[in-house]
Amino acid sequence: SMKSKTRLGDGLLVASLENYSPVSKIGVFVKAGSRYETAENLGVTHILRLASNLTTKGASAFRICHGLEAVGASLSVTSSREHMVYSLDCLRDDFDGVTEYLINVTTAPDFRPWELSDLLPRVKIDKAVADQSPQIGVLEKLHEAAYKNALSNSLYCPDHMVGKISVDHLQQFFANNYTSARMALVGLGVSHAALMKVGEQFFSTHTGAAAPGAVYRGGELRVQSGGGLVHALLACEGAAAGSAEANAFSVLQRVLGVGPHVKRGSNITSKLSQGITKATAQPFDVSATAFSATYSDSGLFGVYIISQADSVINAAMAQVIAVAEGRLTADDLTRAKTQLMADYLMSLESSEGLLEELGVQVLSSGTYSSPQTVTQSIDSVTSSDVVKAAKKFVESKKTMSCYGHLANTPFVDEL
């Protein structure tokens, strides 16, 4: 497979990987995630995520939808806290016909007021579905508690902004963030020359605005809700994506355990699971897992526990403290490194995973590291790196978010 990468004059990065697949997958990655929202336009990325099929200057909403459907292509948008990703799948032969829709959606949306107000029910449905899921709730609350700005913004539109995001908010956010310098055009199964031609049509007259760095503060948010379970997520500030420390945290995550690798198995290799089994006889969710999230300038690392008992969190902490005190065998380390490498390589097996990895790397660092480079850097993590990472977790200011029946759940300063 051939990889090519160029940076166009206006700052747009174009990268392609020719895998001779009959299906082409093109993604536009924009640095326009929820961290770039300001206090006045909270929730604008949620609306933008839903607004990809609306009328643009070059094509009406009707034409985008029917044009794509006529050739069996699909256009979808996902967004994270850092990036907004527009991905277009089509058959290789139809590539030339459908790229105009992608270009229109990412550079020239019209934002018509009546189309935006028609989006309101979809925003409400998204929020209702998210409210039903304790996992999403606990993750959003963790970020809200952990950071003072940027990364504390939720992926969902806050209640007080539903219906109040106006055309001006959208246009301003668009002008500040959808500039060519903040975008990367990535293609799988396309020739680099064809992709470059598409990239040249991504002219952008917007100037863009600088964004603040994320500041970690550490805090606690608890949400009482019904039900018999407690979802608790306890984290500390980790490392930024791509750094050596981030690799150490990822290996530590695998040492502690990320869920059973054998279906219906007893999760012997997970230190967290084993430690907690000894601590409590009550059933707890087997996905007492280590949690890790990395962003361009910060990260979070911790443990995520779903349980009924109250001593589970302390038992989980005890496991991490054990690693911090150096109780880490060479076998554990090798096993964790192998699992991490296997997970990483397996994620690249699917075209979605590969496109995402390619896009995020190209956009964040301007280059793409081959899987061999990544696995080598994972292999170079030593036992002392992992112990240092665990020590950092034990000693630094922690953040906790819990959700559920919290009568017996300890507070973060009691741990």
Next chain:
Amino acid sequence: MSSTVCPRLSPAGSATSRLLVGFRKWYYNACGFNKLGLMRDDTINEDSDVKEAIRRLPEQVYNDRMFRLKRALDLSMKQQILPKDQWTKYEEDVYYLEPYLEEVIHERKEKEEWAKN
């Protein structure tokens, strides 16, 4: 009704265009809806395209339209007209609905074109 009458920027000093504008003004006043304080687009027949275009009006424009319609209905009930200084003038008449209506018709035609193939 009078949807064929439209303002046109007359080139300076052309005799024919001054005649045409004069005729248009006379026709506008002869129609008589300006005596009830209405604008041309207030009187347009509401078919489905027009209804969709009205739905898309910005709030302020929509509220003004509703006010003028209510006032005209009230006057009509009382068999009165406005005093002459409050009649809508030819120069002040804004065809506010036209851009929205054109867009709606364009979209409908696009759908019909697509359905043909």
